Amino acid sequence: MTTIKDRFCPKCGRPSDTDGLCNSCRAADTPWAVCDTRVTSTHCPGCGATKLVNTWTDTNRERAELAPDLARSAVHFHPDVKKRSIAVDVRDISPNRSRARLSITGSLYGLPVEKTCTVELAWHKEQCDRCNRLTGSYYEGIVQVRADERDLSPFEMQRAAAIATQIEDTLQAGGERLSFISDMTENRDGLDITVGSQHIGLLIVQGITAQLGGRYTTHPKLVGEKNGRQLFRITYLVRLPRYQRHDVVKLGRTYAEIEQVDSRHVRVFDLSEGRSRAVNEEEIVRWIGNARNAETALVAYVSGGMMGLLDPETGATKEMQKKPWQAANAGENVQVLRDGDTLVVMR
Ligand SMILES: [Zn+2]
Numbered sequence: 001m002t003t004i005k006d007r008f009c010p011k012c013g014r015p016s017d018t019d020g021l022c023n024s025c026r027a028a029d030t031p032w033a034v035c036d037t038r039v040t041s042t043h044c045p046g047c048g049a050t051k052l053v054n055t056w057t058d059t060n061r062e063r064a065e066l067a068p069d070l071a072r073s074a075v076h077f078h079p080d081v082k083k084r085s086i087a088v089d090v091r092d093i094s095p096n097r098s099r100a101r102l103s104i105t106g107s108l109y110g111l112p113v114e115k116t117c118t119v120e121l122a123w124h125k126e127q128c129d130r131c132n133r134l135t136g137s138y139y140e141g142i143v144q145v146r147a148d149e150r151d152l153s154p155f156e157m158q159r160a161a162a163i164a165t166q167i168e169d170t171l172q173a174g175g176e177r178l179s180f181i182s183d184m185t186e187n188r189d190g191l192d193i194t195v196g197s198q199h200i201g202l203l204i205v206q207g208i209t210a211q212l213g214g215r216y217t218t219h220p221k222l223v224g225e226k227n228g229r230q231l232f233r234i235t236y237l238v239r240l241p242r243y244q245r246h247d248v249v250k251l252g253r254t255y256a257e258i259e260q261v262d263s264r265h266v267r268v269f270d271l272s273e274g275r276s277r278a279v280n281e282e283e284i285v286r287w288i289g290n291a292r293n294a295e296t297a298l299v300a301y302v303s304g305g306m307m308g309l310l311d312p313e314t315g316a317t318k319e320m321q322k323k324p325w326q327a328a329n330a331g332e333n334v335q336v337l338r339d340g341d342t343l344v345v346m347r
């Protein structure tokens with residue numbers, strides 16, 4: 001038979017499982033949990049971002065949500081403590097102070113341990129890197145969206161702004177805090193977007209030209225030097241094509257709707273022939289309108305290769321040739337654009 005009872009704790013003299021101290025003396029001797037008296041949370045009053053060590057992170061958690069975790073971060077357990085648990089009760093004392101009462105429990109060498117401590121939470125305000133740049137009007141680039149020999153359409157204005165905002169959201173969500181848009185203004189020439197980083201500037205012009213066509217050029221300008229590094233400010237110039245999709249143009253004696261534009265060629269749907277074809281931009285006589293802005297007109301009759309349309313503006317019936325590709329029947333509606341006195345029927 002083993003003689004466990006031969007082993008005694010040198011401190012309390014009671015029987016021990018090991019040669020050293022018994023479990024309760026070991027537990028009593030071990031500083032099993034230590035609390036810092038104060039912990040600090042730094043957050044930005046402008047945007048609510050929080051700072052950890054030297055890195056700012058966006059959060060949408062409120063102070064009341066952050067406080068328990070912050071208080072728990074004050075507790076340092078001995079590595080032998082098992083079944084750790086901390087209950088937190090936070091009370092706000094002032095706008096920048098809270099007090100947390102912590103009830104800490106655990107298990108040490110098989111024995112339950114518990115203690116309480118009080119931690120002061122200091123809520124420190126500091127302007128974050130992004131707000132600092134925003135208020136200091138710091139920027140790295142300007143995206144200028146323009147159209148070739150015409151004004152930007154409201155559609156392009158709105159699309160370009162939406163593309164830029166969506167790219168900003170994606171980059172911000174991915175932690176690229178300095179890839180922000182600090183200003184976006186519509187002016188007579190087009191749309192100007194002021195950006196905080198070159199990365200977001202480039203992504204915006206790529207996104208806009210991918211969706212709206214056209215080309216972009218970059219124009220860097222040396223604006224100074226910082227820590228031996230040259231600082232550039234870049235203008236990204238987007239030129240949207242002269243014609244847009246769904247534009248309707250006069251082409252020789254016929255009308256055509258623009259289907260696609262690349263750097264050299266224009267693909268149109270010929271509204272006389274009822275088919276797509278490629279043309280040179282020089283063949284286009286003038287711009288009539290955009291099919292997105294077409295009006296609705298009633299087909300009054302169809303007879304002998306002709307049809308009568310009720311002009312939605314005057315109420316008068318206009319007779320015109322019914323093209324073989326046009327499927328409209330009497331009593332149906334068609335979409336039309338106006339070219340002087342002529343109603344141009346869309347497909
Ligand atoms: Zn003992």
Ligand SMILES: [Zn+2]
Pocket residue numbers: 044045046047048049127128129130131132
């Ligand atoms: Zn901020």
